Structure formats: C-alpha cells, structure tokens
Amino acid sequence: MNALDHLIEALRRLPGVGQKSAQRMAYHLLQHDRAGADALARALQEAARHVRHCERCHTFSETALCKICQDTKRDARLLCVVESPADQAAMERTASYHGYYFVLQGRLSPLDGISTREIGVAPLLERATDGQVEEVILATSFTAEGEATAHVLAEALKARGLRSTRLARGVPVGSELEYVDLGTIAHALVDRRPS
Amino acid sequence: MNALDHLIEALRRLPGVGQKSAQRMAYHLLQHDRAGADALARALQEAARHVRHCERCHTFSETALCKICQDTKRDARLLCVVESPADQAAMERTASYHGYYFVLQGRLSPLDGISTREIGVAPLLERATDGQVEEVILATSFTAEGEATAHVLAEALKARGLRSTRLARGVPVGSELEYVDLGTIAHALVDRRPS
Numbered sequence: 001m002n003a004l005d006h007l008i009e010a011l012r013r014l015p016g017v018g019q020k021s022a023q024r025m026a027y028h029l030l031q032h033d034r035a036g037a038d039a040l041a042r043a044l045q046e047a048a049r050h051v052r053h054c055e056r057c058h059t060f061s062e063t064a065l066c067k068i069c070q071d072t073k074r075d076a077r078l079l080c081v082v083e084s085p086a087d088q089a090a091m092e093r094t095a096s097y098h099g100y101y102f103v104l105q106g107r108l109s110p111l112d113g114i115s116t117r118e119i120g121v122a123p124l125l126e127r128a129t130d131g132q133v134e135e136v137i138l139a140t141s142f143t144a145e146g147e148a149t150a151h152v153l154a155e156a157l158k159a160r161g162l163r164s165t166r167l168a169r170g171v172p173v174g175s176e177l178e179y180v181d182l183g184t185i186a187h188a189l190v191d192r193r194p195s
Numbered sequence: 196m197n198a199l200d201h202l203i204e205a206l207r208r209l210p211g212v213g214q215k216s217a218q219r220m221a222y223h224l225l226q227h228d229r230a231g232a233d234a235l236a237r238a239l240q241e242a243a244r245h246v247r248h249c250e251r252c253h254t255f256s257e258t259a260l261c262k263i264c265q266d267t268k269r270d271a272r273l274l275c276v277v278e279s280p281a282d283q284a285a286m287e288r289t290a291s292y293h294g295y296y297f298v299l300q301g302r303l304s305p306l307d308g309i310s311t312r313e314i315g316v317a318p319l320l321e322r323a324t325d326g327q328v329e330e331v332i333l334a335t336s337f338t339a340e341g342e343a344t345a346h347v348l349a350e351a352l353k354a355r356g357l358r359s360t361r362l363a364r365g366v367p368v369g370s371e372l373e374y375v376d377l378g379t380i381a382h383a384l385v386d387r388r389p390s
C-alpha cells in the first residue's frame with residue numbers, strides 16, 4: 001500500500017468518515033493544504049502526549065486535576081455522572097450546574113461486552129462516597145443502554161446510602177446528550193427526579 | 196490554547212468538518228482510539244513526505260512518473276483533462292478510457308483569483324503538443340466554472356491545431372464529476388462531442 005492509500009485508510013478511522021470522505025480529505029490536504037496536514041499531524045501527537053484523564057473525575061485533562069475539580073467554589077454536595085467528556089462539555093455550556101462531575105467511559109452494553117468494569121463504575125462509587133457528596137445526578141443518555149446504566153448506578157449508590165437523581169425527561173427519548181439543545185438540558189436539570 | 200483545543204482546530208481544517216464533528220473526532224481518538232491518532236499522525240507525515248505530483252500528468256504520485264504515465268500500452272493519441280486526482284480516479288474506475296491524463300490544479304475561477312496560471316494551463320498545452328496527442332478530451336466539471344475552463348482550453352488547443360472534445364452532457368449539469376455514478380460517466384465518455 002502506498003502513502004496516499006495509507007492516509008485514506010487512517011482517515012477512515014475517524015468517526016463518521018467513510019471511504020469517499022476520507023479520499024476527499026486526503027486529496028484536499030495533499031493538493032491544497034499541506035500545512036494543514038502538518039498541523040494536524042503535530043496536533044495529534046501533542047494531544048496524544050499531553051491529554052490524560054483527570055485523577056478525580058476522569059475527564060480529559062492536561063494536569064493531574066482538571067480545571068473543574070480544582071475549582072473549590074463548586075458545590076461538593078452534587079456529583080453529576082455523564083458518559084463522556086463531550087456530554088460533560090454540553091452540560092457545562094448550559095451554565096445551570098455548579099457541582100462536580102464524574103465522567104464514565106461510555107455506558108453499559110452487555111452485548112458488546114461493555115460491563116461495569118469497562119465504564120469505570122468502581123472509581124465512581126469511590127468518588128461518590130467521599131463523605132461530601134449528597135446527591136448523584138445520573139445524566140447518562142436516554143437510550144436503552146443509558147437508562148440501564150443509570151438503573152445499575154442508582155442501585156449501587158442506594159446500597160451505599162447515597163441518593164441519586166435522573167435528569168428530567170425533557171431530554172428527547174432516544175437521543176444522545178451531546179446533541180441536545182442547551183435549553184432542553186437546562187430544563188431537564190431543574191426537573192431532575194429521584195432515579 | 197491547550198492540546199485538545201489545538202487538535203479540534205486542526206481537525207476543522209478537513210473539508211466537510213465543522214466544530215461539532217471536529218470535537219467528536221478528537222474525543223473519539225483520545226477516548227477510544229489513541230492508536231488511530233498515532234496512525235493518522237504518521238500517515239499524514241508519510242504522505243506529505245512521499246506524495247508528489249507526476250512530472251507528466253501532475254496527478255499524485257510517489258514516483259517521478261505515475262503508474263498510468265509509465266504504462267506504454269495506453270493510447271497516446273488521447274489525452275483526458277480533469278480538474279483533480281479525485282476526478283481522474285472516478286474516470287479510471289469506469290474502465291472505459293484507455294488514453295492518458297492531464298490533471299489540472301482545479302478550475303478557472305476569476306472571482307477567486309484562480310487564473311490559467313494557477314490551474315496549470317501552460318504545462319497542459321506543452322503536454323498536449325507532444326506530437327502524439329490527436330484528441331484532448333475536456334472532462335472538467337459541468338459547473339459554470341468547469342464549462343468556462345473547458346471553453347478556454349478548447350480555444351487554446353484549437354489555436355495550436357489540436358482537436359478537443361467534451362464529455363457528453365449525460366453528466367448531470369451542476370454536479371462534480373467525483374460524485375457522478377460510473378455508468379453515467381462511461382456513457383458520457385462514449386458520447387463525447389467536439390467542444
């Protein structure tokens with residue numbers, strides 16, 4: 001395989017990129033934007049080198065503790081559980097939440113072999129039982145898998161004497177949090193209910 | 196700006212990738228496919244290092260002459276002019292053409308300051324007047340700019356005593372060759388007409 005085909009193959013690993021788009025991207029970079037190709041290569045290497053996970057909430061961070069976990073002005077009684085850094089970013093953009101976060105590595109999917117261990121339930125339970133957290137807001141997706149994840153987490157938290165809530169069903173069923181408009185998320189946060 | 200934001204910004208330079216997709220791609224690579232990020236970085240650097248343009252037809256090539264220009268079994272009397280390597284690849288996939296190619300650097304666009312010099316008309320005229328080429332098939336896009344480019348080329352070729360033809364109008368007007376189905380391109384090739 002030649003360098004051009006290698007590049008097309010590598011671009012195809014990006015989410016949402018098929019053969020046709022990958023070819024178009026490769027041709028564009030080589031024909032019109034070699035500086036862009038170079039910038040992207042370096043950005044990928046820098047990100048892979050520097051971006052790690054926050055020790056406390058597991059979101060992306062270039063420091064041991066992320067900016068939010070470092071912020072002592074937040075409400076330590078609230079812990080919001082999301083499936084991904086993208087969902088956390090969507091939640092932050094609503095500017096309606098002032099507690100801390102815990103970012104799971106996705107959601108439970110038994111058919112794909114993704115169990116409580118893969119998504120990091122144990123670290124969440126450890127984080128939630130720090131003695132300060134009083135309410136865990138389960139903001140996993142409103143898909144079948146997201147709901148199942150919330151259910152499992154609610155049971156585990158309950159067994160440890162912790163109260164959990166779920167975002168209100170203002171979030172459209174079947175959708176992923178990342179793509180929901182901010183007003184809807186903000187509303188669903190206010191209307192959160194016991195899970 | 197941190198490494199994650201840099202990566203998102205670099206991904207946005209890819210054609211068809213907006214802020215939301217760039218963020219999704221960056222998160223996906225960092226969360227689920229760091230090997231993919233590494234592979235892509237290396238593929239970009241390898242491609243930028245090795246992929247050059249064929250000295251004769253100007254398509255992408257990792258050797259001085261591309262595979263098609265090296266192929267002595269093709270019909271040297273036919274020269275097909277396309278706007279990009281992607282269009283050339285589409286033409287090749289029809290398996291209906293057995294001559295050689297010349298790949299322009301895009302098409303004329305006076306409003307964007309893209310003139311005959313930018314797209315490489317002079318090297319095309321030099322290539323077409325090698326004494327062997329008898330017919331130049333103008334396979335530029337059937338957009339206003341592609342048609343204008345074909346017109347300018349036809350005039351220049353005529354002034355040098357060369358016959359040029361245009362792909363038949365089987366190609367849907369307003370569309371770019373790269374996205375046309377192969378049967379339509381094949382048909383339009385058979386029905387090519389004097390330009």
Ligand SMILES: [Zn+2]
Nearest residue numbers: 054057066069
């Ligand atoms: Zn954190």
Ligand SMILES: [Zn+2]
Nearest residue numbers: 249252261264
């Ligand atoms: Zn060539």
